[in-house]
Amino acid sequence: MKKIAVLTSGGDAPGMNGAIRAIVRVGIKRGFEVYGVYEGYKGLVEGKIKKLGYSDVSEILSKGGTILESSRLKEFVNEKIQDLAVEQLKKRKIEGLVVIGGDGSYRGAMALAKKGISCIALPGTIDNDIHGTDETIGFHTALYNIIDAVNKLRDTSSSHHRCFVIEVMGNHADNLAINSAIACGSEIVITDKTGFDETKVIEELKKCEEVYHKKHAIIIVSENILDVEKLANRISKETGYSGRSIVLGHIQRGGSPVPKDRILASTMAEEAICLLKQEKSGLCVCVKNNRIVSKNIEEALVEKNENHDWLYQLFFDLA
C-alpha cells in the first residue's frame, strides 16, 4: 500500500485537526503518500481529494473544527453511491482510508472495507457515545466548554437568586450531562437515566433553598428530554428561585482542543497508520482501560458500553 487518504465525517469535534495532522505526518514518515478528502463521504464520492504534505497540516493542531470539512450523506448506505467512492479512490491508486467520525461514519468505513478499501475508523465526536471505546476525540473539550459557560452563569446566578436550567449536548447519550454535572457541582442533573419528574425537581429545589440556603441552583439537562424554558418558568412560579434557561448549543463543540483531546487524537492517528502499514482493514481504534487498542468495527458497534452508574452515585453523594 502506497497511497492512503483521510476524511472527517458527521458532526465536527475539536481534536479532529490533530488527528488529520498526525495521519499526514506519521503517514509520510512511514512511507505513505497521504491524501485529504474534503467534505466527508460526499466529497469522496465527488472526488474532492488533494495530496497533503507536511506543511499543509502546520498550525492546525490548536484549531477546533476540521480543515477537511465535514458533511452528512445519508445516501451513502446505497451501494451504488459507495461504488462511486471506491472508484474515486481506485483511479488515484489510493488503497487505504482513515475515517474520523461517529458511528454513522463507522458504518460507511465498514461498507468500503467490504469493497476492498483498507479502512480504519477513529472515534471523533463530542458525545463520547461510540461503542467499544472509553473515550472519543472531542469529548474533553466539549466538557471544558460547558464548565467554562457554567462558571460564567454562576456569577450572575448568585446575584439574583437564580436557578439556571442548562441544556447540554450529547445526542442520546448522557456522558456530557453527567460528567459536566459533577464537574460544575450542579444541584440537579436530568438525563435519560434519571428520568424527569417535574414535581420532584421542584421539591429538590425547595430543599436547596430551605435546608441548604443556597443562593442559586444549577440544573444540567441532556438534550432531547424536556423544554428547558418551560421548566424555568415553573421554577419561577413555584420556588423562591427566579428560573432562567439556556441552550448552550454549538459553543460546546468549538474552541481550541484541550491537551487531552490533542494527545488522544495524535495517539489514535498513529495507531491507524500502524494498522494500515500492517495492511489491516475494517478496524476501529479504541481506548480501553487507558490503552490504545483496535477492534473489528462490526463487533465494536454492538459492544455494550461501560456502565457508569457509579458516576450517578458520585453525583448524588456530592449534591
Add this chain to the structure above:
Amino acid sequence: MKKIAVLTSGGDAPGMNGAIRAIVRVGIKRGFEVYGVYEGYKGLVEGKIKKLGYSDVSEILSKGGTILESSRLKEFVNEKIQDLAVEQLKKRKIEGLVVIGGDGSYRGAMALAKKGISCIALPGTIDNDIHGTDETIGFHTALYNIIDAVNKLRDTSSSHHRCFVIEVMGNHADNLAINSAIACGSEIVITDKTGFDETKVIEELKKCEEVYHKKHAIIIVSENILDVEKLANRISKETGYSGRSIVLGHIQRGGSPVPKDRILASTMAEEAICLLKQEKSGLCVCVKNNRIVSKNIEEALVEKNENHDWLYQLFFDLA
C-alpha cells in the same frame, strides 16, 4: 456626613464588585463608615443593611455579579415605599447612598435625593445604554464574552459551511450588537438602526457565498428584533449555507471582569466618594470624552447619546 451606604440594583454587570470594593475602601480612607445594602432597593426597604470593612471586599475584584446581590422593585416608584427606605437609612444615621445600576436605578436614586438622602449614581449595565455617559461598567466584559463565544462558533461553522445567526443582549440599545459585529468581523449585523429585511439578508448571504466564496457566515442580531431560529431555517432553505441559530443569553453578563471594567468601576467609585465628601447629591458619575465627570441625574437621563453612525459605516466598510 459620617455614614454612607452602597447598593446594586437592576441586572447585574461584571465590574459591580470592583465598584463596591472601591466605595468601601476609598470611603473608609476618606473617613466614612460604609454600609452594604443587600438585594437592591428591596433590601433597602427591608433593612438588609450591614457594615462593611476593608477585608469584607477582599478577593471580589475579579468576580462577576455583585456580592450585594441585586433585584428589581417596581413598587419603588411609590412614594410610601421610598419613605420606608429613607426611614431605614435614617434610623442608622446613614446620610449618603451610592447606587450602582441602570436608568431604573437612577430614578430611584433621584427620588431618595429629593427626600434628603445624598445620592450618587454609578452606571452599571452591560448594555451601555445609559444616557449621559460614554461607557458603563460591564459593557467591555460583555463584549469580550460575545467575541469569545463567536470565536468558538467560527471553528465549527467553517467545518460545515454554516451560517450562524447569533442573538446578543443589549436591551433596546444596539451597542453590544454593532461593537461585537465589528470586533468579530461578522458578515451581517441586524439592529433597530439597520432594520430587518429578510430578503435582503438572504441576498447578502448569497453574495458572501458566490462572490467572496466564504466558507461560513456570521450574523449578529440585537435582542427583541427577530426570531433567530426562523431566520436560520430560511437560510438553510434558500442559500448554500446550513443555517443555525443561538441565543447567547446570560453567558454574556458572567465571567471575570476585563481590566477595563475593573479600572472604570474603581475610578467611578472613587469619584462618587469625592462627591459625597463634598456633600453633593442627585448626581451621576459619567465618562465623557475619556474624562470622569458628574452630572445632575435628571439632566443626564434626558441627554442625547452620542451618535454612532460611524460605527455602522466602519462595519459596512469592513464586511
Add this chain to the structure above:
Amino acid sequence: MKKIAVLTSGGDAPGMNGAIRAIVRVGIKRGFEVYGVYEGYKGLVEGKIKKLGYSDVSEILSKGGTILESSRLKEFVNEKIQDLAVEQLKKRKIEGLVVIGGDGSYRGAMALAKKGISCIALPGTIDNDIHGTDETIGFHTALYNIIDAVNKLRDTSSSHHRCFVIEVMGNHADNLAINSAIACGSEIVITDKTGFDETKVIEELKKCEEVYHKKHAIIIVSENILDVEKLANRISKETGYSGRSIVLGHIQRGGSPVPKDRILASTMAEEAICLLKQEKSGLCVCVKNNRIVSKNIEEALVEKNENHDWLYQLFFDLA
C-alpha cells in the same frame, strides 16, 4: 470511626479543593463528622483543626489552590513531631485522616498510620510523578495552562521568526514536558530522558528553517536541566531564528481546575471515604488502567511507573 480529618500538604495542585469538598460532603453523607486541618502537617502539629460543614465547601470546586492551605514540614520525619500530631487528633477523637499531596505527604501518612491513625492518601500534584498511579490531581490543569501559554507565544513567534525556549515544571519527572510538547506541537523537547546535546539542538533548528521553512520554533524544556536563557542566546547567534526564553513558573499550577481534575478529585475522595468506612488504613488511592483502586502506600511508593517511551516515539513521529 466517627470523626475524620482532611489535610493538603506539599505543593498545591488545582483540584485539591474538589477533593476537600468531596471528602466533606461524601463523608457527612456516610455518617462522619469531618474536620479540616489547616496548613498541612505543620497545622496538624499545631492543632489548626476546624470542623467543616456542607456549606463550608460551597463554591470551592472551581477554585485553584487549596482552601486548607498547604506547607512543607521537613521535621515531620521526626517521630516526636509525629506524636504531637497524633495527640492533636486523639484529643479531638479524630480517628481517620485523608492526606492529599505528593510522595513526601504519603510518607507522613504512612508514619501516622503506624501510630494508629487510619490514614488514606490521595495523589495531589501537577507533576504526575507519584508511583503507583497513572494520574494525579492537578496534572491535566497544569498541562492546560502550559498549552494556553504556548498558544500565546506562537502568535508573537511567527511575527518575528523566533525560537522560544520554554521551561515547564515537573520536578524530576518528564510528564508535563513530553505531554505538553506533543499537545502544543513543539519542534523539540528536552527532558532527562532525551538528554541535552546543545549542538544537536542547533542542527535540528537549522533543519526546521532550511528544510521545513518554519517561521518559528518552540522548544519545551523540563525544569532543572539547562539554562534556557543561555540556550536562547546561542540560538540567536547560530541559527536564523531569534532566540527567546521563558520560565513559565507558577502560572502552571494556578487557574480553575479543568473538568478532568475536578472529576478525578471527586472520585478519588469518594473512594477514600469508602476505605475509611471500612476502617482501612495505610492505603493510597490510585488510578490504574482507568479504574480507581487502592494500594498499600509502602508498596505503591516503590512500584515502577508505567514506561512511556511510546510518547517520545509519538513526539518524534509528529515533529
Add this chain to the structure above:
Amino acid sequence: MKKIAVLTSGGDAPGMNGAIRAIVRVGIKRGFEVYGVYEGYKGLVEGKIKKLGYSDVSEILSKGGTILESSRLKEFVNEKIQDLAVEQLKKRKIEGLVVIGGDGSYRGAMALAKKGISCIALPGTIDNDIHGTDETIGFHTALYNIIDAVNKLRDTSSSHHRCFVIEVMGNHADNLAINSAIACGSEIVITDKTGFDETKVIEELKKCEEVYHKKHAIIIVSENILDVEKLANRISKETGYSGRSIVLGHIQRGGSPVPKDRILASTMAEEAICLLKQEKSGLCVCVKNNRIVSKNIEEALVEKNENHDWLYQLFFDLA
C-alpha cells in the same frame, strides 16, 4: 494615488492584524490597490512586497501577532537605505504607505514622507507609550493577559502564604504596570514614578500581614527597574511571606486581541485610508479624548503625554 502599501514594524502587538485587514478592505472599497510589505522596513528595502486582496485578510482579525511579520532595522536612519525603500515603492508605483508600529517606526515614516511617499503612521505597541495618543493598538490585550496570569498566581499564593513579585512589560513606560496593579488589586506597585525603596517594600508587606492579615500579596514591577528574584528572596527572609518571582515576558504580547483592540485597530486604519484618500502625508492617527484625530508625526512625537498621577492616587486609595 492608486496604489498603497502597509507594513508593521518594531515589536508586534495584538490588533495589528485587525489594522492590516481594515487597511486592505477599506482601502479596496475606496478604490486603492493595496500591497503588503513583509518584515517591516527590512522587507521594504528588500522588496518583499505582495498585492493583497479581500480574502487574503480573512480570518486574521482574531489572531495575535502580524501576518506581515515585523523586524527592527536600525540602519533605516541611514538616508541611503531609505532611498532603497523609496525605490522599491516607486518602481511598483506605490505612492502611499501605512506604517503600524512604535515611535521608531514613526521616525521611519517621517523620513519616507520627506522623500515624497505619502506616509501615515498608526500606533501599534502594547506599551501605550507613544506620544500624542491616549491609546495604542495592543495595550488592552496585554493588560488582559497580565490580569489573566495574576488570577492564576493568586490561587496558588493564598495556599502557601506567598508574596509574588511580578515583572510586567512596558519598556520605559509605566502604563502596563500601574493599570494592571489597579486591575488586579495588587498590594504594591513599583515603577519609575514610585521609585524603589526595598526597605519600604518590606515594611509595607509586614503591614499587609500584621494589620490586614492578608494571606498573600502581589507586587507588580515595571521592567528594567529591579531584580525580581532578589527582591523575592529578601521577602522570604524578612517577612512572614514566602517570596516568589516571575517575569511574565512574551505571554503578554500574545493571544487573541480583546474587542477593544480590534475595534481601535479597525477604526484607526479606516482613518488612515481617509487621510491617504485626501493625499495627506506625514501624519499619525491618534485617539484623544475618545476621538480619532490625526496629527503631524513630528509634533506628536514631542507632545507631552497626559499626566496620570490620578491613577497612582487611585491605586493608593484602594491598596
